[in-house]
Amino acid sequence: MPDATTAERERRNGAVAEVTALLADYAACIDADELEAWPDFFTADCHYKITTAYNHAKGLPVGLIYAHNRAMLEDRVVALRKANVYEPQRYRHIVSTPRIKGGGITGGGITGLAEDVIEAEAGFLVVRTMHDGTQDLFASGLYLDRIDLSGNRPRFARKIVVLDSDRVDTLLAIPL
Amino acid sequence: MTGSAAAPASAPASSEAPPLWPEAGYTHIPFALYDDPAIYARERERIFMGPTWHYLALDCEIPEAGDYKATTVGDMPVVVVRARDGGINAFENRCAHRGAQLCLERFGNARAFTCVYHAWSYDEAGKLIGVAFEKGVKGEGGMPPSFDRGDHNLRTLRTATRAGLVFGTFDHGAPALDDYLGPEICGRIDRVLPKPAKVLGYNTQVLRNNWKLYAENVKDPYHASILHLFFTTFRVNRLTQKGGIIVSESGAHHVSYSMLDGEDADAEYRAAKLRADSDEFGLREPALLEGRDEFGDGITLQILSVFPGLVLQQIRNNLVVRQIVPTGPDRAEVVWTHYGFGDDDAALTELRLRQANMVGPAGYVSMEDGAVGAFIQRALPGAGGRRSVLLMGGEDVGSQDSRTTETSIRGFWKMYRGLMDL
Numbered sequence: 035m036p037d038a039t040t041a042e043r044e045r046r047n048g049a050v051a052e053v054t055a056l057l058a059d060y061a062a063c064i065d066a067d068e069l070e071a072w073p074d075f076f077t078a079d080c081h082y083k084i085t086t087a088y089n090h091a092k093g094l095p096v097g098l099i100y101a102h103n104r105a106m107l108e109d110r111v112v113a114l115r116k117a118n119v120y121e122p123q124r125y126r127h128i129v130s131t132p133r134i135k136g137g138g139i140t141g142g143g144i145t146g147l148a149e150d151v152i153e154a155e156a157g158f159l160v161v162r163t164m165h166d167g168t169q170d171l172f173a174s175g176l177y178l179d180r181i182d183l184s185g186n187r188p189r190f191a192r193k194i195v196v197l198d199s200d201r202v203d204t205l206l207a208i209p210l
Numbered sequence: 211m212t213g214s215a216a217a218p219a220s221a222p223a224s225s226e227a228p229p230l231w232p233e234a235g236y237t238h239i240p241f242a243l244y245d246d247p248a249i250y251a252r253e254r255e256r257i258f259m260g261p262t263w264h265y266l267a268l269d270c271e272i273p274e275a276g277d278y279k280a281t282t283v284g285d286m287p288v289v290v291v292r293a294r295d296g297g298i299n300a301f302e303n304r305c306a307h308r309g310a311q312l313c314l315e316r317f318g319n320a321r322a323f324t325c326v327y328h329a330w331s332y333d334e335a336g337k338l339i340g341v342a343f344e345k346g347v348k349g350e351g352g353m354p355p356s357f358d359r360g361d362h363n364l365r366t367l368r369t370a371t372r373a374g375l376v377f378g379t380f381d382h383g384a385p386a387l388d389d390y391l392g393p394e395i396c397g398r399i400d401r402v403l404p405k406p407a408k409v410l411g412y413n414t415q416v417l418r419n420n421w422k423l424y425a426e427n428v429k430d431p432y433h434a435s436i437l438h439l440f441f442t443t444f445r446v447n448r449l450t451q452k453g454g455i456i457v458s459e460s461g462a463h464h465v466s467y468s469m470l471d472g473e474d475a476d477a478e479y480r481a482a483k484l485r486a487d488s489d490e491f492g493l494r495e496p497a498l499l500e501g502r503d504e505f506g507d508g509i510t511l512q513i514l515s516v517f518p519g520l521v522l523q524q525i526r527n528n529l530v531v532r533q534i535v536p537t538g539p540d541r542a543e544v545v546w547t548h549y550g551f552g553d554d555d556a557a558l559t560e561l562r563l564r565q566a567n568m569v570g571p572a573g574y575v576s577m578e579d580g581a582v583g584a585f586i587q588r589a590l591p592g593a594g595g596r597r598s599v600l601l602m603g604g605e606d607v608g609s610q611d612s613r614t615t616e617t618s619i620r621g622f623w624k625m626y627r628g629l630m631d632l
Contacts, residue, residue: 109498203418
């Protein structure tokens with residue numbers, strides 16, 4: 035971490051606290067199967083993508099899920115509830131402490147970002163528990179987030195979920 | 211490991227055992243074919259090393275001399291290499307010395323392939339060109355005088371390319387690729403690969419089932435509107451739709467397709483867009499259904515399979531090569547390679563990426579395909595001696611206009627049974 039004044043450190047720690055709370059709420063929402071509330075963690079014109087570390091590193095754009103606004107996330111929830119067939123299953127997210135990559139709140143470092151935007155990344159693990167009790171480490175990866183603080187609550191303006199592995203066991207129904 | 215009373219998998223069946231496949235034809239499929247290790251081993255020998263062609267790569271993945279891709283034929287590791295003369299070579303990814311894997315990376319570029327273990331090295335055609343300490347050290351050790359490098363080349367595959375798809379076969383006496391595919395399948399491959407492709411990304415779906423259950427599912431249009439409820443749930447009017455099934459003369463390969471004429475395709479999108487505002491069951495973002503008739507023939511869906519393990523898929527503008535990889539009697543993987551073309555504009559790329567939501571492990575229209583094979587696999591215990599039934603659309607193998615048919619699955623088993631000699 036670069037040298038920083040006390041004021042800068044305080045701003046950064048404030049950003050860490052803000053993002054930590056958002057990620058905790060986000061993970062709890064999915065893990066509690068409250069998917070109807072999931073799209074509201076995003077801005078109306080958000081970009082949400084689940085990709086793999088390989089594709090991400092090579093600049094290959096395809097995603098496992100690729101949404102260019104919140105309406106597409108709402109459609110996905112309806113599809114999961116009403117259309118798609120998959121066995122009952124739950125996730126348990128463990129999310130690391132976020133690293134602040136930039137944004138207005140850090141008092142500089144990344145140019146071109148508004149005061150009320152934070153860019154952050156956090157590692158995650160997801161354990162999947164199937165209805166019969168089978169448990170597996172389903173996914174690990176990195177959240178690459180851009181968070182918009184301008185609304186009535188912090189929301190993801192962009193969330194790129196970068197899976198460490200190319201392999202997905204059977205299917206990825208519930209979002210990450 | 212302690213001693214076990216269980217007979218080895220390859221042991222011949224006892225004389226009292228009933229025949230594995232008593233019925234003639236392709237309408238009754240023994241469940242034992244999906245989990246028997248002896249069958250799995252026989253498939254490796256007779257199908258994957260037999261007179262069949264296997265997808266190895268898109269030629270755009272290895273454009274420059276020395277570019278290689280490590281992949282598999284069945285579960286056997288192979289490397290496919292762009293040669294200096296522009297041709298494509300393929301050989302086993304296994305050192306002839308001690309059998310270690312030669313290429314450890316998925317993609318790379320190499321002038322020669324050198325084993326990390328004892329530095330035996332091979333040229334771009336798999337020919338052994340170097341043996342470390344071949345003459346020993348200071349006159350001691352080394353290979354005996356009788357050692358001939360020429361006896362230790364890597365086992366090669368014959369390769370051939372169709373419309374940018376690179377295929378390989380271990381059987382140097384196999385029919386020519388185009389004859390293996392037949393003219394109708396060739397035409398349908400060319401249709402979705404009319405110009406140089408560009409890879410848009412990869413992923414791998416792990417299946418907890420035998421590879422054949424996925425291969426059959428791809429050839430099964432009967433299940434599509436029953437298992438996959440996405441379109442009906444969102445009341446996307448399919449305005450149904452001309453289409454049909456083409457089965458190659460051998461039975462081995464198939465194409466299932468459907469078409470809307472251009473106006474209807476747009477109408478589908480416009481109707482969905484109208485509903486988005488008024489209908490609680492409509493799609494909130496109908497842009498998912500937006501597409502271009504990029505091949506100019508109104509075909510909005512084409513699923514093509516090449517026996518045993520290639521699927522080439524067009525769903526509107528989403529184009530994918532799927533490679534089915536057996537990884538054990540009860541495990542398989544599907545490697546998804548999304549592609550577009552070098553001259554795609556940004557808007558077309560965006561359409562492909564949006565429509566990619568339909569397919570793959572998280573696909574609206576296909577995630578169930580990753581699970582349904584496992585539902586069968588799990589229920590196999592006790593099914594020995596019983597058979598699955600494939601009578602929809604008759605008992606024959608052939609092209610049909612109806613898609614409520616299992617004709618192309620029967621075609622798979624026609625080819626399979628002939629090769630396996632069961």
